[in-house]
Amino acid sequence: MAEDEAGLTVAQMTAATGVSGHTLRYYERAELIRPVARNSGNQRRYSSADVEWLKFLLRLRETGMPIAQMREYAQLRERGSVTTEPRLRLLEAHQAGLRRQIARLRAHEKALAGKIATYLDDLAALQSQQEKGSEDD
Amino acid sequence: MAEDEAGLTVAQMTAATGVSGHTLRYYERAELIRPVARNSGNQRRYSSADVEWLKFLLRLRETGMPIAQMREYAQLRERGSVTTEPRLRLLEAHQAGLRRQIARLRAHEKALAGKIATYLDDLAALQSQQEKGSEDD
DNA sequence: GTAGAAGTTAGAGTGCGCTCTAAGTCAAAC
DNA sequence: GTTTGACTTAGAGCGCACTCTAACTTCTAC
Structure with missing residues (x-):
């Protein structure tokens, strides 16, 4: 008995999602992922539904949702x-937060662009001074 | 001797920036802020230049820059x-990262909006089923 | 001048999200 | 059948950015 109960191994899951084996097991302990199917040797075999669910979790993670939520x-x-409605509300709240986050970052980007512009001016001024100072070196 | 060497107290700095006294002192230890001026009783007095610098730091922090950077x-x-050029390069690199981050978040927001739309469809379907089942209650 | 709020320090503790360790089992290739 | 490497578990450890503690001093208001 060996390669039974088809599905992705931990290593294949890592290749598919970029999530390390350690972290995959951590997510299972943390109850983000339901107990994964095992083969006859007690090793995890992930289904394609597991892959999709994990990818969705990664989206939530990348947008700043804490593990607890x-x-x-x-x-x-x-x-x-039966829980469709509360799940919807949770996602809508997260979306609202995400939109606020994007707006904040865009404002910061704009301010940063302004700062960079003044740096470019400063540099141009410094360089024209240097040219003056070394006109006949 | 008391209210000499004018400037903001720690509490006033907290009011002006939202940064707690503990964190202000931590930032000083972490060398994000140069040693702040003291009054005759060894208490910190922040200048308006200190306020501006801290606000800039908060911008960097909110856009995900680590303390070390x-x-x-x-x-x-x-x-x-003399360090204008390297500082400019640092900011430009940060700006590029920030733009990538914003693009990623926007893509996630779009995907989330799609998911929410399917949830709304699911909910509508569930509700019309319920109506059928309880037509003559 | 005295009470209470706000400040000082060095250093310990916290919460989050991993990340790794140790000791062992299992599988595939030779 | 043995080596090599991926897998298993429980639990310890880590890096980051704070956040708090304890013991003490200073400031402000009365």
Whole structure:
């Protein structure tokens, strides 16, 4: 008995998602991922549904959602379609936060662009001074 | 001797920037802020230049710059106008990263909006089923 | 001049999200 | 059948950015 109960190994999951084996197991302990199917040798075999779910989690993570809230969402999901509404509300709240975050970052980017512009002016001034000083070197 | 060497107290600095006294002292230890002027009783008095610098640091922080890199920038700044060029390069690199971050977040926001739309469809379907089931309650 | 708020220091503690260790089991190639 | 390497577990450790503690001093208001 060996390569039974088809599905992705931990290493294949890492290749597919960029998430390390350590972190995959951590997410399972943290209840972000339901207990994964095992082969006859007790090794994890991830389904394509597991891959999709993890990719969704990564989206939430990259947009700053804390583990605790991802777990909350995961637990609602486990309870099926009766929790559709609270899950929707959770996502809508997250979306609103995300939009605020994007707006803030855009404002910061604009301010940074302004600062960079004054630096470029400063540099131009410094360089024209240097040219004056070394006109006949 | 008391209210000499005018400037903002720690509490006033907190009011002006939202940064706690503990964190202000931490930033000084971390060399993000140069040793602040003291009054005759050894208490900190922040100048308006200190306020501006801190606000700039907060911008960098909010855009995800780590403390170590902020310190690097601060140390270049301490060395005066000879470091204008490296500081400019640092800011330009940060701006490029920030733009990538904004683009990523916008893509995530779009995907999230799609997910929310399918949830809304699911909910509408569930609700019309419920209506059917309870037509003559 | 005295109470209470606000400041000082060095250093310990916290929360988050991993990340690694140790000791062992299992699988595939030779 | 043995080596090599991926896998398993429970639990310890880490890096970051604070955040707080304890013991003490100073300032402000009365």
